[in-house]
Amino acid sequence: MALCISALLGGCQTPLQALQEQASRHQQRLEVIHTPHFPLMVALPSSAPVSSRIRVYLEGDGHAWATSRQPSLDPSPHDLMMARLAFSDPVPSVYLARPCQFVSARACTPVMWTxxxxxxxxxxxxxQALDQIKARLGNQAFELVGYSxxxxxxxxxxxxREDxxxxxxxxxxxxxxxxxxxxQLSPLTGSLDPLDRRQRLTQIVQRHFVGSDDRIVPPQLLARYRDALGTARCLQAVVVPGARHGSGLEQAWRRWRDQPITCQP
Known part of the structure; x- marks a missing residue:
């Protein structure tokens, strides 16, 4: 109640209400994609774009933790940066939330977002969500944009995937x-790691933006990833001066997002 009263000027919205408002403002339609494990919230263009490639903005971990030791009861993101970027992108784009964000299911227990x-x-x-998006929009390829x-x-x-x-x-x-x-955290038991597929990842065209002042995912992680990956012909790193985990990246993204990724011969 106190939080709502203090937020009256800005409106006391749930994350879903905030997402619905943004989607409506940008003529995007929200839908729930059903898969055997989880339903997933997706925001699609109002009309099917004529494009062979769709850019998919994949949400971060959201509000996974209420405190440093207590998982939240709802992992839906409070900052909708990825939705803003998807909705304002001039190229055909889709916003895809993570399991248990904005829509719940029986399988949604805190361990699934921790x-x-x-x-x-x-x-x-x-x-499976990408398969359904592809069937719906008729694109041949994806560009994936992942936050956090x-x-x-x-x-x-x-x-x-081959697309x-x-x-x-x-x-x-x-x-x-x-x-x-x-x-220096406990291992994420039950989670996969991209570096276990390093041979395939060396063939992926990729660009990574990292904030110089990010303490949650510090720049050292990118250095460790590159070292562990080994030779990657098409990997580009962009360090954004002064940016932190949740701020300072949007302007750099808009400047760089459509520039070709440099590949070594």
Missing amino acids: DRRFSPEVLSSLD GGAALALLLASQ VAQVQTLAGNLSPRQWVALQ
């Missing part, structure tokens, strides 16, 4: 295993 946030069933749900933990899932999806043209990430958790080691 330790098992990168689990096989989470990956399978997103993979969404970056790991974007890389995992790219490693197993992902490139991956871009913002403040990306590129390797959960390296990340927990760097931050």
Whole structure:
């Protein structure tokens, strides 16, 4: 109640209400995609775009933790940066939320947005969502854009699909295993790691944006990822001066998003 009273001037919205408002403002339609494991919230263009490639903005971990030790009861993101970027992108784009964000199901328990946030069933749900988006919009290829933990899932999806043209990430958790080691956290039991598919990832065209002042996913993680990946012909890193995990990346993204990714001969 106190939080709502203090937020009256800005409106006391739930994350879903805020997403609905943004989608309506930008003529996007919200739908729920059903998969065997989880229903997933997606925002699609009002009319099917005429394009062979669709850019999919994959949400981050959202509000996974209420405190440093207590998982939240609802992982829906409070900051809708990825939705804003998707809705304002001039190229055909889709916003795809993570399991249990904005829409719940019986399988939605806190372990699914904490330790098992990168689990096989989470990956399978997103993979099937891409299949359904492709069937709906008629595109031939995807570009995946992952924020924070969404970056790991974007890389995992790219490693197993043949229709992902490139991956871009913002403040990306590129390797959960390296990340927990760097931050001295407990291992994410039940989660997958992109670096276990490094041979395939070396062939993926990818660009990673990281904030120089990001303490949640610090720039050192990108360095560890590159070292562990080894030779990658088409990997570009952009360090954004002064940017943090949830701020300072949007302007850099808009400046760089459509520039070709540099590949070595």
